[in-house]
Each structure stands twice: as C-alpha cells, then as structure tokens.
Amino acid sequence: MFEIRIICNPADADHIxxxxxxxxxxxxxxxxxxxxxxxxxxxYITAEHRADSEPWPTPEEAYALAPSIISEIGWTAxxxxxxxxxxxxxxxxxxxxAALLDHIALADEHEGIRSDAAxxxxxxxxxxxxxxxxxxxxxxRHYVRQQYAHWAKNH
Numbered sequence: 001m002f003e004i005r006i007i008c009n010p011a012d013a014d015h016i017x018x019x020x021x022x023x024x025x026x027x028x029x030x031x032x033x034x035x036x037x038x039x040x041x042x043x044y045i046t047a048e049h050r051a052d053s054e055p056w057p058t059p060e061e062a063y064a065l066a067p068s069i070i071s072e073i074g075w076t077a078x079x080x081x082x083x084x085x086x087x088x089x090x091x092x093x094x095x096x097x098a099a100l101l102d103h104i105a106l107a108d109e110h111e112g113i114r115s116d117a118a119x120x121x122x123x124x125x126x127x128x129x130x131x132x133x134x135x136x137x138x139x140x141r142h143y144v145r146q147q148y149a150h151w152a153k154n155h
Contacts, residue, residue, distance in 0.1 A: 001047070003045065056146055062146070062152075132147075
C-alpha cells in the first residue's frame with residue numbers, strides 16, 4: 001500500500017483519479033486546495049497494486065507456518081491477560097487474532113459447519129485493515145492472509 005500526492009489543475013482531478021483507478025486499486029481521493037498556488041489543487045490517493053500483479057496467498061500458503069488453532073487461542077488469550085486494561089495491545093495481537101478467526105472460519109467452511117465464524121473473521125480483518133490504514137477494497141480476510149504469511153516468514 002502506498003499514497004500518491006498530486007498537485008494539478010482542479011479541472012484535471014477527476015481524469016487523473018480515473019486513470020489511477022485503472023492502474024491501481026485505489027481508495028477515495030482526498031482533495032485540498034494547494035497552499036502556495038491557489039489555482040492548483042492537491043490530491044491524496046491511497047493505492048495498492050492490483051491483485052493480478054501481486055496475487056493474494058491461498059489459505060494453505062498463508063497458514064503453512066501457523067501453529068495449531070488451539071495454540072493460537074492460547075497465545076491470544078495470554079496476550080490479553082498480560083496487558084493492563086486500556087493499554088495498547090499492539091499490531092501482532094490484532095494480526096494473529098484476525099488470522100486465528102480466519103483459520104477457524106475456513107475450517108468451519110471446509111467441514112460444512114454453519115456458524116458466525118466467517119462474520120467474526122471478517123470483522124477482525126476489518127479491524128486490522130483499519131489499524132494499518134490499508135486501502136483494501138476487496139475481502140479484508142485476503143489482506144489478513146497476506147500480512148500473516150509475511151509475518152510468519154519474518155518472525
């Protein structure tokens with residue numbers, strides 16, 4: 001994910017935004033007056049490479065190095081128990097919790113079990129996406145898998 005800043009004529013803003021959306025997966029453009037030249041405008045656009053240029057990992061790839069679901073439940077419970085109430089728990093907790101819930105939802109889907117696991121996994125994934133200020137326009141659970149796979153390889 002990255003952010004693009006453009007200074008342009010206000011009349012060109014829509015055209016530029018459209019062209020960027022054709023090349024990247026973009027968030028909503030934020031538009032502000034230019035500080036130095038009032039005849040220009042500033043555009044800020046959060047973008048990421050399209051999924052076809054950087055495919056999301058499959059669940060099997062993402063969780064290849066993951067500990068068991070039971071082990072991750074223990075880790076997340078322990079992480080919460082060790083922190084005083086109201087203290088920032090950190091990104092690793094939210095990533096591992098979102099991955100755990102995704103892993104449970106995938107297991108339920110595979111077994112044909114009807115539960116709210118997929119909804120909980122999506123909500124946890126959205127929390128991670130928001131915490132990372134990531135511009136994810138598709139299923140946020142894919143983002144969790146990508147981030148977890150990266151974390152697991154480098155942890």
